Amino acid sequence: MPSTATVPSTPPSATPPSSTFTATPIRSAYSIGADPDQPLGGQHCLGYVEFGGKRLDPAVLEAAVPHLHRHPSLRAVMPTPEHLIDHKTKPLSLVVNDLRTAPTPRRSWSRSASNSPAATRSPTTSLTFPPRFPPQEAPTVNEPRAGTQPLLRLLAPVAVPVIIAIVLQIGAAVVSVIPYLAILRLSRALLAQTPDPQAAWAQVGWFLGAIGLQTLLGSLALLLTHFADVELQARMRRDLTDTLGRVPLGWFDDAGSARVRQCVQNDVDSLHHLVAHSVVEAVAAVFTPLAGVAFCFWVDWRLGLAALAPMVLYFAIYSLLARGDMREIMARIAAGLSRVSAAIVDYVGGVAVLKVFGRGGEGSARFTRVSREFRTEFSALVGPQMKIQSIALLALAGPAVALICLGLGTWFTGAGWTAPGEVLVVTIVALLLPSTLYTVAAATQARGESLEAAARITALLDEPQLSEPTEPGTPRGHDVVIEHVDFSYVPGRKAVDDVSLTVPEGGTLALVGRSGSGKSTLATLLARFRDVEAGAIRIGGIDVREMSPETLRRTVGIVLQDVQLPAISIADNLRLGSPSATDEQVREAATAARIHERIMQLPRGYDSVVGEDVRLSGGEAQRVAIARTLLMDTPVLVLDEATSATDPESEVEIQQALARLTRGRTVVVVAHRLSTIVDLDAIAVFEEGRVLEYGTHAELVARGGAYAALWADYQGVAA
Structure with a gap:
């Protein structure tokens, strides 16, 4: 049965989330703790990180363990070299020394019975996280x-x-x-x-x-x-x-x-x-x-044969000396190059982590070993072929061609078959043939x-293209109606399965769930990043597929986790969706997103070029994206983890700004930080592409289901 739900139309209120937690770092080779006096530079980290008594840069851990911020209950881990494999399509392996909570099947996490010292001295456990792209969300091109x-x-x-x-x-x-x-x-x-x-x-x-x-x-x-x-x-x-x-x-x-x-x-x-x-x-x-x-x-036919003699000699020598299937040789060379490329990617991607843990030589040693093996294999495969080629090419060298043609021509002339001028001309032609x-x-x-x-x-x-309506429609309001929507990245495996939701104009809805549950996919369908396979998504009574691209852009604004800032000025980045915005409007949006002061510190202020004058952190780039979306002033907002890359110092301010500026708009929020959505009108809990639970925060907690478990885990970490 499809899950159908309606969001109340009461406006949201802002409740500042807790940005840090208080806990005593556990004793282990590698531990995660909290230090309220020293806010972290890492974007998703919970506190500080220690290894062997030395405090490490948490950004390094975040780069090495992409899933850590999604599973904050993991208290102590020791990365293994398997980190360095490509995590887009392969599992990520860790060795867990101490667990505050224990992993359960299907990427679910449950509270352990005790946080006693005995629990922190649990034996080392092998743990595997799923690939970054789950099977149902594999790229389709x-x-x-x-x-x-x-x-x-x-x-x-x-x-x-x-x-x-x-x-x-x-x-x-x-x-x-x-x-x-x-x-x-x-x-x-x-x-x-x-x-x-x-x-x-x-x-x-x-x-x-x-x-x-x-x-x-x-x-x-x-x-x-x-x-x-x-x-x-x-x-x-x-x-x-x-x-x-x-x-x-x-x-x-x-x-x-x-x-x-x-x-x-x-x-x-x-x-x-x-x-x-x-x-x-x-x-x-x-x-x-x-x-x-x-x-x-x-x-003269005899001179014609003499002109071809060097070419025939070349192919004869090569055929007699050549050994092995060239296709097999080229395939082995390509495989070797692939191994070298993989070693380069592994080394570059993991060199920072390896150096932090004092194992920097391992990555370079592997790359050196793979390169040496490829060099040896390449020499064994290509060396004999090059020798054969060099010997065969001697037959096509100018002196050899001239010797053959003039020698045979002299014989033919002496026999009275040809004239000297004919021999000379044919020799000139023969010298040009090998080139x-x-x-x-x-x-x-x-x-x-x-x-x-x-x-x-x-x-x-x-590639399949989005169809454009012959008679585009204009929304008559800003309510969002999702009716029996299906979508699959891979045929037969639904990422969104018969989902029905309604968000009244001015209402707010949060989508929560485990990674890969379909919540972000539904958010992108709302902005028509892709077309639904079944059902419909309507805004103001008009199917998003029946809107012109310009109308949809003016109606729906979206802020994604992965922020893209072109290499243009900050001001031009902010004006991407609103080219006619005035300088004052740009500054107001930047101020609301709490990025104005940072911009004014740049060498050329709003004229600073991204990537040339400044390299923004993840949190700063996300605040620019928020300001860019706010400047567009769209009546419908989709926030896909819009504050996921913000640092603890500015998270509360950004939440307050978003709460103030989203009031009166229809807002759909994809969130992992549950403290940021407790006051939204409604929450939909996703599991395997379907709406598992629906209601307000209080209702879902009282129900004691999946959301209550998520909330308990979140509170346990933040306590």
């Missing part, structure tokens, strides 16, 4: 498709100029034999018993004219491909920009900025090299030697890179 189809699809708009360029380059390849023909006839005219100067000058004219025509045709081909490339890049970047503007906002969390940058910048550049250069270069590298070989056979191998190899590599780039680009272009 299109995977690139292999094959040539994506590349052909992208090149279709510029197919005509590219085909014309190919034809022109083939013409240039055919014309390229005319200079050799002119040289041959010139030699005959000059070496005749009676030289013919007029005929010789005519051949010089043919030579120069052919060179000019070949250059003209090749230049026109390159010009066409460069024009086609400019058109293709503009079209692709426009299409990519349009797609990025239409995909759900949640897609960016799943894909990450690296993939977007890879497609828009690197992959488009890869196609530039293919279209602008590789196409005509590959055609020239194939047809020019073919025309040259055909010319050699036309002169085309390198061009073909480079073009083949560019084609492979372009196939991969095209696959990634088309995968992005094919």
Whole structure:
């Protein structure tokens, strides 16, 4: 049965939460305590951290143990090297020396029976936290498709100029034999018993004219491909920009900025090299030697064979000496590079923690070992191949080619089969043939890179996009109605399961629950980061899918846990949602979010550039985000852990500011700090995507259910 609930419309009141707790640090190798006189710099930490009697920077612990602030009852832990694995998709392992509360299955935590010394001397326990992305919240993005189809699809708009360029380059390849023909006839005219100067000058004219025509045709081909490339890049970047503007906002969390940058910048550049250069270069590298070989056979079939002899010798030597499957070799090299990359990520990500615990040498030792193993394996795989390649390439060296052609040509001339001029011209052609191998190899590599780039680009272009209504609606009020909403990140595993809630205009609703229970997902659905799979979310009677993006932006403001501040000035960051805001309005919003004084301390005040003039802490960045949302003055606010990164000194002030400024607005709050939501109109407790409990704080505590257990745990830590 779906859970349906209505939030009372009484306005919220502010109750300052407790920012610290009082407890005596337990004696263990690693302990967490509280020091009211020395507020912490860490964003989520409960007090101070000691290791071996030495107080440590709690921010280091927070970086190493992402789940600590979600499980504040964990009193003493000793990190193990498993910390250093990628915690996005793999479990995080700890060794627990002392537990104030004991873990129970399915990420639930319950109070222990006693806090006695005996409890603090519990034996060491192995504990595993779930991945940062639970299975039901795994990123969902299109995977690139292999094959040539994506590349052909992208090149279709510029197919005509590219085909014309190919034809022109083939013409240039055919014309390229005319200079050799002119040289041959010139030699005959000059070496005749009676030289013919007029005929010789005519051949010089043919030579120069052919060179000019070949250059003209090749230049026109390159010009066409460069024009086609400019058109293709503009079209692709426009299409990519349009797609990025239409995909759900949640897609960016799943894909990450690296993939977007890879497609828009690197992959488009890869196609530039293919279209602008590789196409005509590959055609020239194939047809020019073919025309040259055909010319050699036309002169004399024996000389044609002599011109091909170095190439045949090269492939024969390589085939006889080469050992092993190149695909297997490349796969092993790629696997080795992957191990080196993983070691780098592990070392860089965990070097601070390792150094704090006096184990800095372990990370570097592992990286050094992996690098040494890869170097040894690479040498064993590639060394023999390089030796074979070097021996085989001797057959294509200029002296070797000249020796073969001139030696055979001398024999043919002595036998009366050919003339000296013919031998000279064929030798010149043969000397030019090996260079085309390198061009073909480079073009083949560019084609492979372009196939991969095209696959990634088309995968992005094919991402599902948010539909825009043909007749957008305007909300007639600011109440929020959630009706039987379903949503899944992965088919068959619902992150939100048949949820129904109602928040009257001006009401406040808190969403609480364990990590991965679906509360943050529901909040992002309200802001249409993604579209619901079933049911509907209505604001003022209008489905959010029936609002234009501009109307939705003016209606719903959201502050997320993960704050993104572009590398622009503080003032421009605050004006992102309200470009026309005055300086006074900007200062008022910053003051309300308790960030104005910090901004005024910066070198250029509100004109200070993020990342250049200042690097804001997590709490400061979150206060900027709060001010930015407040400046938008939206009637509906979604606060997803909006105060999670604030320090204890300013948390009370921010809560008071939020309480004052959210009055009269419809507010949905996702919270882990239960003290910040006790006075909200209603609380919905989530478990596995469903509303498990619903009511006011007092009602839920009196009921003695899941929320009461959460509240008891929270009070136990804060006591």
